[in-house]
Amino acid sequence: MxxxxxxxxxxxxxxxxxxxxxRFEDLRKRYPNxxxxxxxxxxxxHAKSVPELHAKVRRLNPRLVGKVAIEFLPKEDQLxxx
Amino acid sequence: MRIxxxxxxxxxxxxxxxxxxxxxxxxxxxxxxxxxxxxxxxILDHDAQNLMIPYDKLTRQPQGAVGxxxxxxxxxxxxxxxxxxxxxxxxxxxxxxxxxxRHPTRTERERHAVLALPSVLGRDFLNxxxxxxxxxxxxxxxxx
Numbered sequence: 001m002x003x004x005x006x007x008x009x010x011x012x013x014x015x016x017x018x019x020x021x022x023r024f025e026d027l028r029k030r031y032p033n034x035x036x037x038x039x040x041x042x043x044x045x046h047a048k049s050v051p052e053l054h055a056k057v058r059r060l061n062p063r064l065v066g067k068v069a070i071e072f073l074p075k076e077d078q079l080x081x082x
Numbered sequence: 083m084r085i086x087x088x089x090x091x092x093x094x095x096x097x098x099x100x101x102x103x104x105x106x107x108x109x110x111x112x113x114x115x116x117x118x119x120x121x122x123x124x125i126l127d128h129d130a131q132n133l134m135i136p137y138d139k140l141t142r143q144p145q146g147a148v149g150x151x152x153x154x155x156x157x158x159x160x161x162x163x164x165x166x167x168x169x170x171x172x173x174x175x176x177x178x179x180x181x182x183x184r185h186p187t188r189t190e191r192e193r194h195a196v197l198a199l200p201s202v203l204g205r206d207f208l209n210x211x212x213x214x215x216x217x218x219x220x221x222x223x224x225x226x
Contacts, residue, residue: 006100006165012113014098014167021090033194036126050131062188066133067111071091072197082148 002059008065016041024073039068068076083211087222089115096127097164097203099175101125101133102163108133112201116222118213120149120204124181125159129201134161135182147183159204164207166224172221175207 005027017040020027027036035053037045045056054065087097095116102109110133112125124147125135140157147156159182164175187193211226 003165007167007172010100010111010167017098017113018088024091035165050128070132074194074198078198
């Protein structure tokens with residue numbers, strides 16, 4: 001398998017996903033109960049549902065749908081016992 | 083082989099990979115919670131929606147799945163590659179199947195709780211390797 005382009009895609013995603021995780025608490029306050037999509041260290045869309053988020057990302061660049069880092073930001077602190 | 087992850091939201095360990103499923107035309111990156119409590123690796127609701135995984139083309143598991151989000155519908159996606167960034171280049175993990183879960187939700191609050199659940203990298207993957215977690219040193223590594 002030619003993994004060069006896959007790894008480039010993964011590295012971009014890792015940077016953006018990490019960007020979200022480092023700011024998780026601040027972002028939760030700014031976008032309570034919303035999903036955000038991040039590309040290049042910038043929030044490119046936010047929405048209440050994945051289809052709504054996809055529609056906004058699609059308007060910016062259809063090729064980015066399903067490829068950018070997204071995260072749901074719960075308003076209430078959630079106790080996760082996994 | 084050494085895959086590095088990081089401590090992220092909720093001070094939990096995460097790794098990222100690109101999921102490739104040629105039969106469904108899916109090639110998308112996603113974030114996994116490293117979860118040694120999970121029997122199987124699973125894609126949860128918001129990632130399944132984001133990757134536009136067609137549930138109707140998956141094999142439904144009649145027994146479902148039980149987890150932190152309660153009882154969920156469980157589906158099998160077949161012939162998956164997970165591509166990780168490793169120190170030595172790429173690491174490709176071939177999985178015969180991966181679970182895709184769908185939680186029923188009745189209220190907005192339940193919907194929010196389910197959307198917050200991360201996809202999990204479970205013991206079907208982790209038990210093949212050495213998992214190294216050290217929060218004090220901010221270390222998340224899978225080695226083999």
